[in-house]
Amino acid sequence: MLMDNYFKAAQHGDLVYFKTLNTNEGGKLLTLNTQYDKSGDTALHIAARCGHLTLVQHLIDSGADIETSNLDGKRPLHEAAQAGQVSCVQCLLKAGAQVDSLKRADWTPLMLACTKDNEDTIRLLMKFGANVHLRNKDGWTPFHIACREGHLNIVQLLFYHDDSVWKTASKNKRTPLHTAALHGCVAVVSFLLDKGNYPPDSKDSAGTTPLMDAIRSGHNHVAEALISRLKASVYEEDNFGLQPLHLAAQSGCLTSVKFLVERLNTKVDSRSSKGFTALIVAAKEGQLSVVSYLVSSGSDVNLTDNKGRTALHIAAGAQHSDTCEFLLQHGAVIKADNSGTTPDMLTRKPEVCRLFQNYQTLGK
Incomplete structure (x- = not known):
């Protein structure tokens, strides 16, 4: 309880409490550099983060360590900079806080300040030489x-x-x-x-x-x-042989697919060096809305990649029954790839197996 009250006092900027801190309370001596068990914060960390300038100045004047790190490796300057507490940042810097101190993962106070719209804090840090x-x-x-x-x-x-x-x-x-x-x-x-x-x-x-x-x-x-x-x-490829249209299809971003096809006249069946089309990529991820749009825009459902696999092969291998059904309904042919494998041979889920069995039974 005593420890909780200590850090609550810091959170609320209770200067009176800290002016009487040098007493032995309840058999336990609390010092200015006592760290909270759960976070490793000192009173100075908390006061700096909360913007209690008067308490920050008192703690510094009373000998609090301005370079103590909490469990995240943050020093009081990190906390003040991230929270945009510009007056506390200035106080700490004037007291000699290291402007480019590193927290865990090598983040500086300036980096943390840049995570928010902390313009005044950033100006101040750079004025004090932040790199x-x-x-x-x-x-x-x-x-x-x-x-x-x-x-x-x-x-x-x-x-x-x-x-x-x-x-x-x-x-x-x-x-x-x-x-x-x-x-x-x-x-x-x-x-x-x-x-x-x-x-x-x-x-x-x-x-x-x-x-x-x-x-x-x-x-x-x-x-x-x-x-x-x-x-x-729009035809540049990444290391996996995917172009921008393929990536939009992969992520299911229909607005980007439409933007590329309708606004920029990107070829709907543009093939990469690995033979991928947007339809094949969308089929692999089960992006049915994209698959439907591409087919309605003229994509050839039976185009193959460099291994002879169609979108139906890819959808069947990924066990996407709804995509397989759509492709079959729109002219997909059950044929062997370069290794002699047909799409139905790739099915494992019962509903996908039944789909192909029913399709073949109907003789379509």
Whole structure:
């Protein structure tokens, strides 16, 4: 109970309590650096996070350790920066807190501040020398994080502090443009296209381009900007042989499929180097609404991949009975692939087996 009261006092900014703390209460001595068992927080962590400036200053003046880490590796400066408590950030920095201290996974206070629209906090951290080029364990910089969150004012603030911040990639080779495109941050994407010099189809370690990220997430305004301004290709392939249309079909993003086919006149049966079509990919994932749209848009249900497999093979192997039924009703032929395997030979689930048995019994 005593411990709980101690940390509640910090949470409520109870300065009177902490001015009398040096007494031995209930047989247990609590100090300014006592850490909470569940989180490892000290009173200074909590006061900084909650924005209790007067208490923060008192704790510092009384000798609280400003560099103690909690169980997440956060120091009081991390907490204040993430919460946007700019006055507490300033107090801690003036007291000598390390501006680029690292928490777990190598996140700095600046990185945490960039997860929210904490413009004043970010300005202050950079004024005290925060390094905008430091990377966390995944290779993300503060600029990456700001681009993910989509706060254009923060992205601009970092860029105009150092206009080389866009020239970065994470450990898996993802650029800030990838990040902004994936999260649909159209204003940030537009700014990056204005200020950065990105190639049309920069790829991460999986071969994914920013356009692919935008398309499979349904961010068609972003996709349109990448195509019109960056000349990104709708026929580029990732490491798995999938083009943007294939990825939209795979994720079941019908709006992106329609955008590519109807707005951009992407070939509905565009085949990759591995012979994949959007219909084959959609059939594998059981994306029936996409399958239906593609067929109604003229997709050939009997096209094969490089192994001679049709969409029916793929759907049967994935045990998607509704997709198999739709394909059979729209002209899919039961034929052998390059290994001599027919779609019905791939069925395991009783309902899929019965579907093929009934179809063959009817002689269709």
